[in-house]
Amino acid sequence: MDALLAFLVACVPPIIFAAIAIIIIRMGNVVRYIPNDNIGVVEKVWSIKGSVTSGFIALNGEAGFQPEILRGGLHFFFPFMYRIHIDNLVMIGQGKVGYVYARDGLPLAPSQTLASNAAATDFQDTRAFLGTEGQKGPQRQLLREGVHALNLAQFIVLTEDSIYAVKLNKDEAAIPGCRGYDRNCNRP
Numbered sequence: 001m002d003a004l005l006a007f008l009v010a011c012v013p014p015i016i017f018a019a020i021a022i023i024i025i026r027m028g029n030v031v032r033y034i035p036n037d038n039i040g041v042v043e044k045v046w047s048i049k050g051s052v053t054s055g056f057i058a059l060n061g062e063a064g065f066q067p068e069i070l071r072g073g074l075h076f077f078f079p080f081m082y083r084i085h086i087d088n089l090v091m092i093g094q095g096k097v098g099y100v101y102a103r104d105g106l107p108l109a110p111s112q113t114l115a116s117n118a119a120a121t122d123f124q125d126t127r128a129f130l131g132t133e134g135q136k137g138p139q140r141q142l143l144r145e146g147v148h149a150l151n152l153a154q155f156i157v158l159t160e161d162s163i164y165a166v167k168l169n170k171d172e173a174a175i176p177g178c179r180g181y182d183r184n185c186n187r188p
Contacts, residue, residue: 027080028079030077032075032077032086033074040070041085041152043083045083047061047063049063055105071149085153087164089148090147091148092146092148096145096159096160097145099142099159100139101156105130106135108135117134117140123143
């Protein structure tokens with residue numbers, strides 16, 4: 001009996017410590033694995049710099065969606081500071097195009113139907129797109145066939161087969177325009 005009690009006293013504190021560490025790592029989003037065929041959209045939950053005051057993407061380290069995305073691999077974060085939205089890479093089939101809609105940027109002029117992509121031509125670099133006066137709304141430039149790693153919090157991409165976007169809250173049953181599609185906006 002004394003041997004069992006001595007064993008429990010010696011082993012229980014390390015087990016409790018390990019359990020608490022696992023809970024903090026799992027619930028705090030300290031370590032996230034992103035498969036190679038996916039991207040991670042980073043949302044900063046809190047920041048000492050406050051929240052985004054104008055626009056939708058946090059360009060200066062504020063709380064909100066960050067302009068950079070994560071590619072496949074293992075990523076480490078400060079506990080309880082980030083939420084990672086894992087989504088598919090944008091895949092456009094041979095002979096197809098993707099229509100792009102930007103959620104943030106300069107507003108369109110009253111006479112514009114499509115955004116001018118004279119300076120903001122790279123949808124894969126959200127910071128550069130917003131820094132070169134990219135406009136929000138439907139874009140004039142299309143995505144050609146291939147695989148594209150886009151920040152799906154900033155851009156919505158519509159293809160013949162699916163709609164690529166990050167749902168902005170859990171209450172969204174489907175992204176607008178996804179009627180007739182499954183919960184991931186893919187054709188059934």
